Every structure is written in C-alpha cells, then in structure tokens.
Amino acid sequence: MKKILFGFSCLIMLMTCQEQTKFKSLKVTNINELNEALKNCKAGDHIILANGIWKDVEIKFYGEGTKDQPIVLKAETPGKVTIEGASSLKLGGEYLEVKGLYFKNGYTPSKSIIQFKISNDTIANHSKITQCVIEEFTQPDRDVTDHWVEFWGRHNELSHCYIAGKSNFGPTIRVFLKGNEHIKNYHQIVNNHFGPRPRKGGPHGETIQIGASDTSMTPSHTIVANNLFDRCNGEVEVISSKSNFNEFRNNVFFESEGSLVLRHGNYATIDGNIFIGNDNSKFIGGIRIINTGHWVTNNYFYKLKGESFRSPIAIMNGIPKSPLNRYNQVTDAVIAYNSFIDCKSPWQFSVGSNVSQSEVLPPSEIRSARPERVVMANNLIYNEVPDEYPIINYDKVDGVTFKNNITTSENKSEVQPEGLVTKAISVNKVSEHLIVPSENINDIYAGFEFESISKDIFRTARTSTQNSIGAIVNPVPENTVLIDKSKYGTQWFKAEVSRAEINTFNVSTAEELKSKLNEATSGDIILLNSGHYNLNTALPINKEITIASNDKNNKVELIFSSEKTAFEMHPKGKLILKDVILTGNKAQNAFTTLDKNMSKAYDLKLENVDISNFKSVLEVSKGSFADSITVANSTIKNCDNGFMLNKETNNGGDYNAEFVTINNTYFDNIGGTILDFYRGGYDESTIGGYLKFNENTVTNSGKTQKDQILIKNRGIVNVELSNNTFENNPVKFIAILWGEKGQKPVDNSIKNSGRIEIVQNLELKLMY
C-alpha cells in the first residue's frame, strides 16, 4: 500500500511540474508588470492582461515560443481589455499569440498599431493575432500615414479579428517583403471581418496591400482567405497585391467600392471569392488584372455594375517594357469557371488604354500593350434582365482565347468570340444572392492544367461525370448561404450597433439652440421656433444633427456675429440644415472645418436654405474630407466666395470631398468663385471626385476671381454641368471641362457670361 501511495504522489508531483513548465500563467495589471513578465517569458507561458483600460501602452512582445508551446498574451476576458490612447503592439521572436485585445479611443504613436517586428533585427515568425478588434484607432490628422497591422517575417497570422474605421492615409493591413527574412512568408490573413473603411478621397486607402512595386519580384505566398470585406470603400483597390504567388480564396467582398487588384507581381490565385454589389452603385468592383500568370477561378460576381477600372473582370492594357512601378502587360492569365450573375458588361479588356493621351503623357505612361495569351473558359454570364453587351473593349482583343463560355443574353458587343455562346438556361435561387443553374452545363473546355481546378466554389468536386461551367456544380450542399457572418471576425464583438432613438428638440432662442446642440446625440433633430436667433459664437457640429425651421413656410433667420464661422464642422459631423436663413456680417464663413485633426469625414446638406453676407460659404482645411456636400433649392447671395474645396493640394491624387451636388440653387453676387473643387496629380487609379451642378442660376458673380473662372473643377474626374443659367457674370470661363473623362456641358443658358471650355487632355503633374 505504501508503495502504491508513493507512486501515486510522484505522479501528482510530475503532473504539477509538467503543468507548471507548460503553462506558467501570469496576470498583469499595468505596463510595468507586463514588461517584467515579458522580460522573463518562456515557451508555453501565458501572460494575461487584467480587464480594464490600458492607456498609452507601447507593448514590445518578444519571446521564443515553440510550435507546441507558444507564448500567449491575452485579455483576461476577450474584449474587456481595451488598448487606448497612444498605444501600439510590436512582436518579435517565434510562436507568439495575442488574443482578445480591443484597440479603441486612440491611435498609434508610431507607424503601425500592430507590427510583426520590434526592429529590423528582431522579427516575429510563426506568430498570430487572433480574436482582436481594432475600431477607429485612426490618426487625428488624416494626412498622417500609418498601417494598422504590419506583417514582417514569415508564417504570421491575423485571424478572427474585426477591423474597421481607418480614415487616414495608408493601407489598413500591409505586408512587407523588404529583405530575405520576409519573403516566402506564407502569412495567413483569415476569417477576419474587415468592417467599413470610409471613402478616403484619393489613393492610399487600401484595406490590404501585399508588397510594393520595389519588392514586386519577390515570392510572397501570402494567403488571404475566408475574410469578409464589408463596405471597404477606402479607394479603388480593396486589396492591392504587389508581389508573387499570393492566394485569395473564399473571401466575400460585400458592397465594397473597389476591387481586388493584382497591381504588381505575378501568379496570384483568386479562387472561390464572392463579390456582392447592388443595383444602385457603379463603384463596387470585382477583379482588376495586371501582370502575368494569374488564375481567376470559381468566383461568383453578383450585381456588380462597375465600369472600366471597377468592372467585374477588368483586364488592363500594359505599358510596353513598363517601369517597375507602372503597368506590366497582362499575359498568361486564366479566367475560368466563374459566374457573373446580373452584372453589367462583366468582361472589360484593355482597361486603361490611353493611346489617345500620347500628346500629354510621355511614352513611358502609354498603356498600349494589349493582353496576350489570356484564356477565358467555362464562365457563365447570367442576366435576369438581358445585358447585351457582356464585353467592353478599349482596344483590339487579339490576345484572348475564349472557350466554352455561356451568356444568357444576346451578345451585341463589338467582340463576338465563338467561345461565348448565347444559351437560355433555367436557374434556382438557392439563398440570398445565390443563383445557380438548375442543371449542370457540362460542355467543358479542358485547358492547360485545368485539371488543377478540381473543386467548385463550395468545394464540390469537379469530376468527369459531374462538372459545370460557372462557379457552382450541382448539387449545391444543403443549407448553403453565400455569406455566413459567423465565420468572420471575433467571437465576442458585435459589429452592428443598433441605432439609438431619435430625439426631437424644439428651441426658441439662441441659447436654447446651443444648449440642445450640445446635449443632442447623433441623429437627433432640432426644430427652431419662428423668429431671429442672434449667435455670437460658432455652432460646433460633431455628430449627425438636423436643424430646421419648425414651420418651413416661415423660415427662421440665424444671424451670426461669431468670429470665424457660423458652423464649425468636426470629424463625423453631419449637418442637415433645412428651411432656414443664415445671415452673416462678412466677418466669418458660413461653414468651416477644424484647422486640423479632421480625422474623419463630415457631411453637409442644405435644403431650402438662404445664405448671405459671409466670406466663404464653405472653407476647409487641408486634411479635411467631406463625404458629401449637397445643396438644393437654396439661395446664396452677397458672399466673397462659394464652396472652397481646394486645400488638398499635395498633387497626389487626393481631394477634399467625394460627392458635391448643387441643384436648383440661386447664386447672386458671389465675388470670387462659386465652387473650387480641386484634385491634383496624375493618378489613373483614383477615379473620384464627383460634381453635379445642375439646374442652378448664377448671376453677377466672379467679379474678383483672379483666374476669371466661375466654377473651378480642376482634376475632378466626374463632372455634370447641365440646365444651368448663367447671366451677367464678368468672367472668361464659366468652367473648364475635361474632355477625356467624357465631361460636357448640357443645355446651359449663358448670357453675358464667359464660356464653357472643354480641354480634351489635361496636363497633369506625373505622380510616378
């Protein structure tokens, strides 16, 4: 008996020792304790951050874990550890794991929030960040560049995270390949939920960028799989792949205003992804292809209406012998077994062809090299409402082989290959957004190495007896949904916040107005009782707020004697002003953004507003950005200037507002320019700036405009100018439009004013 007992106790001791060696678990409550714990950490250790706010912490997590015994840094309770203020996390060593942290209310003081290296000599490998959230941890100044997650080293992972709300310069996720330590990295970016990234107004707003042009020759092997890209609208490239052998599998791109772009580098695999658009947006893109050897298979495109750069499949023209950072010719691409459901003109070839611009661009910028050795086979184009132009070509299509593709509409495109046949098919709607042919269409083209496409989008085997053109082979597995939100992001964070109840306040005095404005929460409405309100301070707008006259037939007058501005626009400020009269004393602007730290976009909407006696109607600061400025049914008189969206002058393709819409509004006696909306720099890949200036009347304006231009829209890509009346404006030009972008005046009435000029090709400073 003694013997047995002795043996038993030994066993317990051994177990305890092993347990200790394996799982030293240490809870820390502040940065000093954490640093101490990190200094001594060993393979298998778990360091636990106590719940609470961790403010202004720059964590350097160095350790040498092993495959079986990683070193873990985790939240006591996932989501209950918030990293706030000027904070960051850098990792170095081997087999590290970080779990459950929540970055919010702050921004990084360095170049990144999370970085897989501590220094060039201390790089992380085989390490992962999982179950974490980064939410609006964005720089106060949008012009300051950072990345939220920087990948360095090899075999690192970002998984099951929720990341949203970056509004400053710089891709959200950036993979670096500068140095042999970082190539062949096989990083995994998987099962994340990339929440909304707002429009940035210019380039450098990607959600993921893998490599850069100067390392675009490196083998990267980064894997981006099973992520949800949820309204990632930062710029035209949701993902910018700039290195070799990257893989993009089974991601969902949901209403994201951009494309998965193979910008540099070669031999990407894009398999099994889902692109969801809608009937209203031309901004939601698909896949844009540049360079050599890409395979695009088993992808499902639904209701994409994007054109040119943002078309479902955009195959670009290259620059012959392109410089490293420009556009290589597309060669040896395979686009096979994809489904295009209710898309518009899904196949666009020689996108970016700009031979016509050879007079304003140097030869090294002319994209004249057409795609070569491209195979498009076994694809399905289905349209409930016929789309008779499945193909748009911006140059001759002579390097593309079409085999065994089907469209359900008649093909009236200029390009009518034998390998694209019109055929009626019946379909089933399996679940939301998911439309599948009722029967397999098994007249398959067997191209070179097509046997490697052995499964469909839902991993159903493609066999000699069971196969189909398009992304989907019948039978579809039971209960298949296109977007299963449980697969993406953390287990603990709810991305959808239900909107708080909307309050409506009635006010009768200036003081009440100020007080309720301060008190209100986002979305609230302030109704002004009739009368005149004298305001000697500016009204700050830092939330969504509606201010309107209670009786729209009896407009309230707000009379400003404030110093700089009537309304001060803050980040996230959304002002809807209705049925009011704004009167200044020429000492201030009507609307002005903060001078700096406009970290987020603002919006301005004027409906039936009469504005007079201000310096400018709108003045903005350099880093500021309005998502939309909408003016309708208003009058604007006796101001020095109108809307001045002209401070983003770095000539890097950036601009101060995305959508500017001015409609049925009367401008009279505006001394300078009605609108100055500026985008500088030649960058064909930022395609924004939208101006609609329709049905307005402008009189007696532009007297003091030194360039003698009434409406300035230099470099803005999309401009409408129609049904306006211009009378007695002493300028040379009403506006100068950009012919190459299809801008032209329509039905304007011009009397005793300047003329509307069209310049075919704008001379622009080359950005590259």
Place this chain on the structure above:
Amino acid sequence: MKKILFGFSCLIMLMTCQEQTKFKSLKVTNINELNEALKNCKAGDHIILANGIWKDVEIKFYGEGTKDQPIVLKAETPGKVTIEGASSLKLGGEYLEVKGLYFKNGYTPSKSIIQFKISNDTIANHSKITQCVIEEFTQPDRDVTDHWVEFWGRHNELSHCYIAGKSNFGPTIRVFLKGNEHIKNYHQIVNNHFGPRPRKGGPHGETIQIGASDTSMTPSHTIVANNLFDRCNGEVEVISSKSNFNEFRNNVFFESEGSLVLRHGNYATIDGNIFIGNDNSKFIGGIRIINTGHWVTNNYFYKLKGESFRSPIAIMNGIPKSPLNRYNQVTDAVIAYNSFIDCKSPWQFSVGSNVSQSEVLPPSEIRSARPERVVMANNLIYNEVPDEYPIINYDKVDGVTFKNNITTSENKSEVQPEGLVTKAISVNKVSEHLIVPSENINDIYAGFEFESISKDIFRTARTSTQNSIGAIVNPVPENTVLIDKSKYGTQWFKAEVSRAEINTFNVSTAEELKSKLNEATSGDIILLNSGHYNLNTALPINKEITIASNDKNNKVELIFSSEKTAFEMHPKGKLILKDVILTGNKAQNAFTTLDKNMSKAYDLKLENVDISNFKSVLEVSKGSFADSITVANSTIKNCDNGFMLNKETNNGGDYNAEFVTINNTYFDNIGGTILDFYRGGYDESTIGGYLKFNENTVTNSGKTQKDQILIKNRGIVNVELSNNTFENNPVKFIAILWGEKGQKPVDNSIKNSGRIEIVQNLELKLMY
C-alpha cells in the same frame, strides 16, 4: 510432359510479346523510312538511324513515351550518323530521347537546329538530347539569327553533348518561357562540353540564354550543372539568365571571355562553379549580378583579371524603377563562401554607374540605384602577389554588409569595411589551378539561412566542427582535380584535334603561287623566291596561310591587275603576309572579304609589307568579321582609302573587327580615311572593338575625306592613339576620341594637320 511443354512455349511467346511491346527496335535508312517509323512509334520503341550521312533532313519526332518506356531515336553507332545540309530536329510529345547524332557541314533552314516543340500545340516534355554533337552547324550569313537548341515545354534535358563553333547571331542554347506550358520547366542542361564559340563582335552571342526580359517574371527553374564552358567567347555574357529560380551549379568556365550574368529575373542560385582565367586576358569574366535575391556560394575564381562588367564579382547599379528590359536594382543578394585566388580587384560594386552621362542619356537610362541589402560573408581573397585593391566601387557602397571576409593582402581600396580583414594564410597547391588554405579558417558568420549552405564546392559537409571561409573545406577529397574533362560532353567525340604537320612551299612564279595556295592545308607557309609576280586574278584565302619573301632583305613584289581585289578573304581565312611588296593598278582593293556568307571570322596580319596603288587597302562586307587585323612595320601609299571596317551599320552594337592593331607603319597620300572602324548603337553590355594605332607616321592624307576626319573610330570602346606623327594632312580632325571610355591621345606629334578632339559623351542611338 505435354502440359509442361505447352506452358513453356506460352512463356516464351509471352516473353517475346513483352519484349516486342517493350523494345520494338526499328532501323531506318532514309528520311521516308524514318517518317514512317515516327508515324507509328509507341512508348518503348527504339528507332535507329543507319550509319551514314543524313542530308537535308527536317525531322519531326513526335511520340508519346512514358517515364519507364521512352521512345528513343538514336544513331546506329554514336557519331557515325551525321546530320548535314539544311537539317533540323523538332520534338513533340512525352518522354522522347535522342542519342548519338552528329550535326555538321550544314545549318538549320529554320530558327533552330534542335527544338523542343514541333508547333505551339505540339510541345515536348520530359524529353532529352544526349550524346550528340553540334559542330559548326552555323549559318552562312553571320547576320542571320538562329539558336542551336531551343527549349520549350517542361522537364527537358540536354546532356553529355559537345556543342561548338556558332559564329552567327543568336544564343547557342535558348530557353523559352512564353506561355504557361513552358514555365516551371526544370530543364536540365548538364554534363555538356560547350566548346569554343568565337568572338562575335557585338551582342547576341551568348552560349546559353534562359528567358527574355518580357518573360523575366516567370518561374523557370532551369538547371545548368556540371558543364564545361570552354573558351565561349561569343560576347560578354556566356550565360544570360533572364528568368526566376534558375540554378547554376558546378560548372567550369574555362578561359571564357564573358561572365555568368544574372541579367533579368531573380533568385538564382550560383553554387560550386569554377572560373578559370589567366595572366594575359582582361576579357575573362566571373559573375555579374543584377536584380534581387541571388545566392552566390562556394564558387572558385582563379586568375580572373577582368574589370568592371567582367570583374569576378560585378554588382551593378540599377535604374530606379527600371523599365522591364533594363537594369533593376540589386537587392537581397548573398555572396558567401567563395574563393578568389590570384584575381585582380575581385569585388566591384555599382558597376555600370553612369550618372555622369545624364546629359546624353534619358533619365530612364541612368543607373543610379546602388545595391541594397547585399551580404558578402565568409569569402576568401588570396593573392600570391599582393593585390591591394580588392574592392573597386563606382559609387558609394552603403547597402552592402561585409562579414568575416579575409584577404591576404593589405586593403588600400577606398572601401575598407570591418568585415574584410587582412590575414596571412598558408596554402597548398592541391592540383592544377587548385589552391587551398592549409588549414580551415573557421571564424564563420552565420547569416540568415546560411545553414542552407551545408556543403562546400566538393560536396564536403560544412559542420559546426568542420567549416571554413572560402569555397573549400579541408580535408579536400583525394585526387581532386578542378577540371575532369571526362565529365563533360559525349563518350565518342574528341574535341581536340591535333594539328596537321606544317608544309613549306617555295614558289617562283605567279602560277606556282596560285597552285600552291590552292594545294596548301591550313597552317602552311609559302615562300616566294625573289622577283616580280604578275597576278591577274585574286588570291583566295580560305585557310591559315603565311606568304613571305624567301629573302626578307630582298622583298618580292606582287603586282596585281586582278579585277576587284588582290586577296579575297574567305571565312576562316587567316593570312600572314611578310616581307612583300603589293602593288595594284588602282582598279582593285588590296584585301576584300566575300560579299556575303562570311560565316566565320578571318584574320589578317601584315608584317613589313609595302602596299601602294590600290583603291582601299581593306574593304569588307556587312556580315563579315575579322578577329584581328595587325599591321606592323609596313608602308601604305597612294591608295584611295586605308582600312574600311565600316559596314556593320545596323547600330545594334555590332562591328566588323575585334582587334585592329597598326604599329610603326607609314601612310602617305591616302586620299580618304586611314581607318574607318565603326560600331553603332548604345549598348553598354557590348564592350568591344579594340584599336591600337601607335608609332605610325601619316602624311599628305585625307584630302578627299568628306567629313575631314583622318582616322574614324566612332563607337569603338577601346582606342589607343600614341606616339604617332601626323604631317601635312589637310583635315579638320585627326581623330575624335570618346572621353567617357578613357580615350586620350598620348605623345603624338602633329604638324600642319587637324587636331585630335575628345568628346566626353558620345550621343548614341538608344537600342532599347
């Protein structure tokens, strides 16, 4: 018993059947039989070409062999089947083998002699050419481009072949990567003997080119191993690697006037190669590095004296954001464990830096991007006679990390890194050209992934207890020789031909001279007995021949009334003319090449020769090429022009002669130019044309030269002009020298003649 017998006979039948299935062996005696046999060939078949001459045969070898049962096409006796005339061999299908063929006395009527595809749809894979010889199967017209072996498809092999004597345009071996069928090819070019390739005079004379700039982004994985490159002098690139992931292992570069050049593409492995030079040649190169991620390890460099582009290790400057076909920056290269024995300034950085030429070149041609993230570690520089300048830098060296390198000489270079230490070591001479430190030097730097360099040049393991800097770890395996010729080439062909006995003929009349010239074999000598010889037809020179006066103090006069020329230079003609007088009647040139089909180089050497009354001394045709033209101690008078090497005007970097040496010669009354030696086109990588014009006297010449230039050397890279006397030449310029190439006149005496101009940067037509 019957049963047993029956069983036994069945067995025999089965065996026979099996044998037949396995090895159907069919001998064919002419192309029709061969075609018939090929039409029906099956896996395992052997088709045997009967011994003899196969003339004007264009063989298309299509078949579907298997790994275990290839289809074999072979010579009845290796080497006894000669393929001659207008012939070629194309392969298509799987697992084909060709053995023992001998290509000679002809040339291909198509673009290649051997081609691993029959058409774009019929490509060969897993096929090989082995034990074959291609000897001087070269185009009659040097300007016609072909390749001798074109690789297409995947997994093809060229092994144990002897290939020599290509003198026309085009790389000898060319690997193509245009199309997914040809990438990831893993071709094997192994155990071949690449015999002498003559100097070509300009680009496109590589022995092996793998890919091209427009497919330089492709993964190629071609393996070039265990080959002997024996005086492959075609151009500055013996091998031009232009794709990714190629491997160059254990090859010997013996006195080859060029380098292994990583011209385009990335991530090459250059391991265990041997580069042998000698004390006399500055043309024999090593490894030239461009682009990213190359590993250069375990190589042995012996007596290389090349400079700049041809230095043992030449690391180039790149063009920032280089166009696809120019020079990418060098990054992430590793040069480790190499030995440099008795080399001169073996490490040269920023080779090709041309910032000084920015006034004549566009920005897209300026190589200003210095190497970055380059590691040079564990290398050994040993010099018996000290070389105090191991490093030459053409720009700042700020992107190179030097670790644990040793030189045996003091380092007085401008660059003196801590990681290059001077240390005396003792060495053993193990065998010819093989010098090894007596003891291992095991102070090793362990760089990133250096553990992958697990063996030395002789496959001795590098371990923690047994390792050394340099290419070789002691102990060296017994009986190691650097060059074991039995490893290379065929089993049946002898590359070295012993020279026939030299005959000397004495002649006394013009008829005798003609007759003996016809009769003589290469290397023979014709001695002229004294007197005058009247020659009314040209003397053809199609072999090496010496013609000299029997009594050099009593020079024979050859008086020509022939129509076009006195001597007609044919391919391979080498004329040594000594102690004679050549007199024309102004109706002919003294020396003229054939108008066309100058398939091979010729040589001309004049020693103590008096030439007068000719149109030109030398006139050449466009495709012609003289390896050397040497004139010494001679007089040249009363001719319209001197040496006219000015017909290669395609401005592609080509020229009509390699070495032109004129020494101690008197020119008088030459109406036009003394010498017109032309090389057109900007191509920094062809660095030839050599002119030495020293100790000559030129009088009363140039009267009719329309450009008023006495000596024209436009575009020739290497020019000496010293100790000459120029008197009474009515020209504007004696010569125009190219300052950027270091040309300058030295100690010339000039009276009443033009001047010698130096132009720093020549304006040249860009070739790219």
